Amino acid sequence: MKKRVFATLLSGVLVASLLSGCGGSDKKAETKASGGSASASGSVYYLNFKPEADAAWQELAAKYTEQTGVEVKVVTAASGEYENTLTTEMSKSSAPTLFQCGNQAALDTWKDYCLDLTDTDVYKEMTTDDFNLKGENGEVYAIGYCYEAFGIITNKALLAEAGYDVADIKDFESLKKVAEDITARKDELGFSAFSSAGLDGSSSWRFSGHLMNMPLFYEFRDDNVTSQPATVTGAYLDNFKAIWDLYINNATCEPNQIVTKTGDESEAEFGKGEAVFFQNGTWEYSNLVVDESKGFKMNPDDLTMIPIYCGVEGEEEAGLCCGTENCWAVNSQASEEDIQATLDFMKWVVTSDEGTTMMAEQFGPIPFKNAKESENVFFTAANDYISNGKYVVTWAFNYTPNVDAWREAVVSALTQYSANNGSWDNVVTAYVNGWATQYQQQ
Known part of the structure; x- marks a missing residue:
């Protein structure tokens, strides 16, 4: 998507x-x-x-x-x-x-x-x-x-090797605990917690679009937003920062390397068993378990998808991001x-x-x-969350004004922050001021 x-x-x-x-x-x-x-x-x-x-x-x-x-x-x-x-x-x-x-x-x-x-x-x-x-x-x-869903694709087999089960991850704090423990033992385990959060153009949409959906969704939910707003407040950007920091500090590469990391590289790291977690969507199923041309083919029984947790109150009741x-x-x-x-x-x-x-x-x-049933285990996960009464995190990023220009500014600020060449305030500015500017220019 x-x-x-x-x-x-x-x-x-x-x-x-x-x-x-x-x-x-x-x-x-x-x-x-x-x-x-x-x-x-x-x-x-x-x-x-x-x-x-x-x-x-x-x-x-x-x-x-x-x-x-x-x-x-x-x-x-x-x-x-x-x-x-x-x-x-x-x-x-x-x-x-x-x-x-x-x-x-x-x-x-x-x-x-x-x-x-x-x-x-x-x-x-x-x-x-x-x-x-x-x-x-x-x-x-x-x-x-x-329709599609996205979240954190998880290698259950590697997670078990690290001594955990998917049921152990219920919110941001439990995800953080697992990820940081894997990082502390990565040399012993032979794998990292997260695949690289690449900010190359082939990968950056996963974060400027999909991950940024988290603060947008919760802000819009609070404010009952039902159409494109002229401004946003950034009320949940601290939550975005928490999950972003977790990604880049517990990954297969150092934070200052993500600017050149591509989507294919991140996918391959996960596909070859170098990382437990990989933020992406249901569309990745075929790439991971069907297409052997990339040098790996995963067992679908080892895969599932969990929600993107970022520390919002009540998020243990969240399901996947669907739309x-x-x-x-x-x-x-x-x-x-x-x-x-x-x-x-x-x-x-x-x-x-x-x-x-x-x-x-x-x-x-x-x-x-005449739709055929899908063997996609990520859709199975999405449906399981829904059937268990979890709320759907809808696609709030659909409201983004001048989406390419807005995301470009967000990516630039994230790149500087991640390389320790810029402050988090630049990300806030790109998010809040950038939204208002792009709304006026569209």
Whole structure:
């Protein structure tokens, strides 16, 4: 969700340039919304924002083309570059016909390019409306095609070697106790507590987005926030600091080395048994237990996911961070033939054996009638927490204004702090002042 940029927000100048000439598209969109049979007269261009799923999408697209004769082009934006790539591609004559609209703010930007999917065949295959993005009058402009969870992926076998069980970790204090004990014995044990908290662009989203979700979630929960706020207070940034310090001081590398550590390195450290804990999401399952090309293949029985604990009162009742920014939108400005080809392709993805198999392997549960059960143990963990009455930590980072710019400032401040070249006050400034600035500039 691996990753990774989740929102698509543009400056006023870009929005004005892209949305000019869009008048009168509603009637055109209505004629394109109905279902229909696949036709080689149209083609599909999917701009994918999940680099970790690129190979799977390319293979699936090729299968569909082989079966139907319909061309399906999949282009995957580089990690952290989806906003820029979408802006560039949408300005071309051959713009994407299928793209991501990750949250309500992105929908506000792109809704004139979003087809109302209410009467389409792919929408009629859905089993829930909970993850969809809608317009003011109930139009379904983007459909959540999967849902995800993230937390601290845990190697239960290594944890047992260290003398602990997952049940021993119930809050921040117990997590801290386990992590620091492993660090104290890491030479004896042969592994560290945490994999590297890399701040390279391929990894930093895990912290500027996912870990920063923790203070955002609790602040928004206290303040009953239900839409993007103009300002944030940073009321729970001390909790963020506590878990961040635990990560970087009990890891496979020294804090001043994380600036160059990549997502692949962190994943490999965990996959090869060099660390007990690895903050990431359900999307990592395939990378860890299926794909052998990376030099490791883990036993799913050794894996689970625990909540991100950060010292908030009552957090022993918390579950995993669950939600989605995986929402498909269809370009209403494309030709009728390309829109129909795109709708047909989407329906095939969520109903065919080939499509539902890929979706189950790559994304886990999908909210469609023909969804296959996932073997993903991380989803099992998420469901177990929910069934045991734990509260879901929702995705508060969906409200981030100008997400790339805001996160970039946060990462810069975290980098300086972690290398002992800057104070924690810089992180607070990036969080609080940066939010207000980006809100005003969007």
